[in-house]
Amino acid sequence: MFRASLFLLGLIAVSFVAQADDWEQSDWDEEASETLQWHGFIEMGAGGRLNNDPVLDENKTLTELRGRVETEYFSNDNRYSFKADLYTDGVEGATEFNLREALVDLQLSDSLDLRLGHQVLTWGTGDLLFLNDLFAKDWQSFFSGRDDEYLKAPSTSIKLAYYGNKANLDLVWTPVFTNDQFINGERYSYFSPLAGQQVASPESTLVSDYPQENFSNGEFAARFYGNAQWGASNTEWALYAYRGFWKQPNTLNVQGHAYFSPLKAVGASLRANIGKGIGHGEIAWYKGEDDQGSNPLLPNNQVRFLVGYEQELLPKFTVGLQYYLEHTQDYAALIANDGNSPYRSDQNRELWTLRLSYRALQDNLTLGWFSFYSPTDDDYYHRPSAKYRFSDELQLIVGANLFGGQEAHTFFGQFEDASNLYARIRWGY
DSSP, X not given: OHHHHHHHHHHHHHHHHHHXXXXXXXXXXXXXXXXXXEEEEEEEEEEEESSOOTTOOOOEEEEEEEEEEEEEEEXXXXXXXXXXXXXXXXTTTEEEEEEEEEEEEEEEETTEEEEEEEEOOOOSSOSSOOSSOOSOBBHHHHHHTOOGGGGBOOEEXXXXXXXXXXXXXXXXXXXXXXXXXXXXXXSSOEEETTTTEEEOOOXXXXXXXXXXXXXXXXXXXXXXXXXXXXXXXXXXXXXXXXXXXXXXXOEXXXXXXXXXXXXXXXXXXXXXXXXXXXXXXXXXXXXXXXXXXXOTTSOOOEEEEEEEEEEEEETTEEEEEEEEEEEESXXXXXXXXXXXXXXXXXXXXXXXXXXXXXXXXXXXEEEEEEEEEETXXXXXXXXXXXXXXXXXXXXXXXXXXXXEESSXXXXXXXXXXXXXXXXXXXXXX
């Protein structure tokens, strides 16, 4: 990962120097002083568990002081952007540097753009549900109450974008596989089916085999998309493809250590105006290591489906609803080979989400609620929040991450002891 980052950041530097050679130094100084502006924020955050976790001694879930700096510069049709955080993490007892963005956007022609460097990538239609968006996520930040921005983790990638008259094409190559920042036992414990209980194993002992840093193990993603006019409705459509690895370790090698198994995926999505709101749908097929379900340690192939709708029901009050389905293939073979596991998931895992958003006091106060509920797992995850803006520079955010379920091994049920309250105050400059 470090070598790939140096390579792409080196390309940015070369392109920047090549541009600079065409300018007189005095012109550069004048232009830079007019266009290069630094801004960012300083934020303090604190959070703690609502319940003690019997396998973790730490009750704090968020204790940090964070500073962000960011800037961008335009030269002709090219754009250079930089975003980075420096923060102290009181939970893990460390000072961290988080490079969010260091990239250059190059306009190769009227219809072709190239983006090089460290960047956050995203696509798809889901609201906090990701089917064809197989770019890295940071679930530890999400569960801790950090800004939703930090759910999307950056990767060092090359993105080529073609803009046509009727359709567009995005091609993304990430030379070195970028995994999720998954729950690994350091900040939150998780349920281990092998141990049959909640554990807090550090990542160094949990994962031994990351994909080797070579061309064949790079990640490739593509999106072919456009707009279509169907009657009075404008419809956004897209087709997707991915080749890489599952973003979290999900199977075991012969030494009993988890690793990231290969993954290929294809999918499609639609988004359109329906009535007074916006509807969307998405489907994806996940194909992993092909064992037809005979190895219970390997994830089976899946079909994932999502449909949702959002509408402003009252002035400044918006409601969004989604239904999500995971269908596991080769399920009969899984039943025949998993030793009658009590932790076997249903063939069809269902999930509903609800988003409520209300703005008041001249939009200075924003109240939010987001819920995940699975009727098949009988578990839930609620995310209430409130944000008050004192001024354009100063705002306060308070909220909670509330988990629960009937069984300790289900997706959300395993994090019941991770339920927490948090508060953040941010000053922007």
